[in-house]
Amino acid sequence: SAVISQKPSRDICQRGTSLTIQCQVDSQVTMMFWYRQQPGQSLTLIATANQGSEATYESGFVIDKFPISRPNLTFSTLTVSNMSPEDSSIYLCSVVMGRVNTEAFFGQGTRLTVV
Amino acid sequence: GDSVTQMEGPVTLSEEAFLTINCTYTATGYPSLFWYVQYPGEGLQLLLKATKADDKGSNKGFEATYRKETTSFHLEKGSVQVSDSAVYFCALRGGSYIPTFGRGTSLIVHP
Numbered sequence: 001s002a003v004i005s006q007k008p009s010r011d012i013c014q015r016g017t018s019l020t021i022q023c024q025v026d027s028q029v030t031m032m033f034w035y036r037q038q039p040g041q042s043l044t045l046i047a048t049a050n051q052g053s054e055a056t057y058e059s060g061f062v063i064d065k066f067p068i069s070r071p072n073l074t075f076s077t078l079t080v081s082n083m084s085p086e087d088s089s090i091y092l093c094s095v096v097m098g099r100v101n102t103e104a105f106f107g108q109g110t111r112l113t114v115v
Numbered sequence: 116g117d118s119v120t121q122m123e124g125p126v127t128l129s130e131e132a133f134l135t136i137n138c139t140y141t142a143t144g145y146p147s148l149f150w151y152v153q154y155p156g157e158g159l160q161l162l163l164k165a166t167k168a169d170d171k172g173s174n175k176g177f178e179a180t181y182r183k184e185t186t187s188f189h190l191e192k193g194s195v196q197v198s199d200s201a202v203y204f205c206a207l208r209g210g211s212y213i214p215t216f217g218r219g220t221s222l223i224v225h226p
Contacts, residue, residue, distance in 0.1 A: 004158075006158075031212065031213075033213070041153075041202050041218070041219040041221065042216075042218040042219055043159075043204070043216045043219070045213070048213065092158055092159070094159075094214075096208070096212065096213075096214065098212075100146070100147055100208045100209065100210070100212060101147040101164075101166040101208070102147075102208075103149055103151075103161040103164055104149075104151075104159070104161075104206070104208075104214045106158035106159045106160065107158050108156075108157055108158045109156075109157070109158045111156075
């Protein structure tokens with residue numbers, strides 16, 4: 001299993017600024033993901049955070065807007081850059097272990113409001 | 116690619132009512148299937164899972180059976196409680212290893 005600490009838990013930010021969200025895992029994991037959860041609750045995968053290399057972004061998400069770092073197997077950050085009110089959402093960090101029959105683990109989420 | 120379809124919410128029930136949340140999937144091969152629950156202000160947590168056809172996952176009174184012939188994994192509970200109010204996500208992990216989630220179904224249970 002894995003325990004994930006994600007912070008901040010919430011923030012209110014001015015438009016045009018940036019926010020960095022941190023995700024710390026209590027064990028080494030291969031696969032780490034960042035999701036966005038819009039009001040209405042569906043999860044959208046932003047990117048896969050790759051250790052030691054550039055993240056793999058899903059369609060509609062770009063590195064300039066959502067730069068991701070993953071310096072080691074237990075830590076990652078997601079930055080939401082040049083924020084607008086449309087970026088108001090919940091951002092979730094998630095990890096999975098290697099085997100396909102194991103579940104995903106989630107951080108408690110970061111609730112971001114852009115004003 | 117893989118996909119998960121679950122019924123739209125919200126589902127509104129009275130306490131002690133029977134719950135069914137439908138979930139169907141599309142995937143190649145033999146994926147593992149999961150139900151996650153998200154309580155207000157929290158991240159998702161695993162509710163139950165099944166890793167092969169005809170397996171039944173169960174936890175906290177909830178059950179779901181992996182039906183390969185109908186590609187379904189419906190969530191059921193015989194008697195819901197107010198504390199079950201949450202958002203429920205059906206998901207799968209197949210050959211790509213990246214989980215695929217349904218859109219979530221909100222459950223509201225009234226006393």
